[in-house]
Amino acid sequence: MPSPDITPGAPCWIDLMTSDTDKARQFYGELFGWDFQAGDQEKYGGYITATKNGKSVAGMMLKDESQAGMPDAWSTYLRSDDAAATAAAVTEHGGQVFMPPMDVPEQGVMAIFGDATGAAIGVWQPREMTGYELVAEPGTPAWHELHTKDYPTAVKFYEDVFGWDTDVMSDTPEFRYTTLGAGDAAKAGIMDASAYLPAEVPSNWQIYFAVEDADASIEKAVGLGAQVIDGPDDTPFGRLATLADPTGAMFKIVADTGQGSADPTASGDTTGA
CATH class of the missing domain: 3.10.180.10 (2,3-Dihydroxybiphenyl 1,2-Dioxygenase, domain 1)
Structure with a gap:
């Protein structure tokens, strides 16, 4: 897009x-x-x-x-x-x-x-540089997600500081997730990561890149010196994996499998994602 x-x-x-x-x-x-x-x-x-x-x-x-x-x-x-x-x-x-x-x-x-x-x-x-010019296509940013150890505090912070109009996608003990915008207008997500982030790992933002084929992209990335940190996993939002590039920078990839959108909120509108 x-x-x-x-x-x-x-x-x-x-x-x-x-x-x-x-x-x-x-x-x-x-x-x-x-x-x-x-x-x-x-x-x-x-x-x-x-x-x-x-x-x-x-x-x-x-x-x-x-x-x-x-x-x-x-x-x-x-x-x-x-x-x-x-x-x-x-x-x-x-x-x-x-x-x-x-x-x-x-x-x-x-x-x-x-x-x-x-x-x-x-x-x-x-000013002159307004931001990225291409999103949600293979090889471009598809989604942004905050993994936080203090979910309610994070949601309130982004509402108060950045004026986020938030929508609760899920609120169960297993999966708490809030988005900036709702449904097709969602632009980013906040996930409760308190149950799985190690003590030494701070709350952090993660970036998803769209790819056509997750498995082929993983194979290519590994051949170029990357490491697979997690996945690939099939989800309602696409086939996901977490990788680290050759110097250790972590990123995620997501491939639309036809079961839903290529972003983790099943949003069809990637405007600003």
């Missing part, structure tokens, strides 16, 4: 902080069919934009010395019309400012926060 209509508070961009941009480019280029363009080093710090069929889908950046002890990781960014106001709201509602709003010349304003449950979440206030 090209040119998603991204509303404030919805996911609008993803990027990878990696210890090896050359290895990342080779891996994701082969796996998802991405092309890459590096930005000006002085102006943008060599930030790399990934494109699919000429449309921007993701970014990647080499970790600096201050991030050397942190694992390689993908990040989700939510759209904000005022990053400074969002930073104030994050603090007011129990979150943390990991990186205060920073101007990216001509492109927009970015910031990194910790939500009230400890999960890192990015914010993007757009």
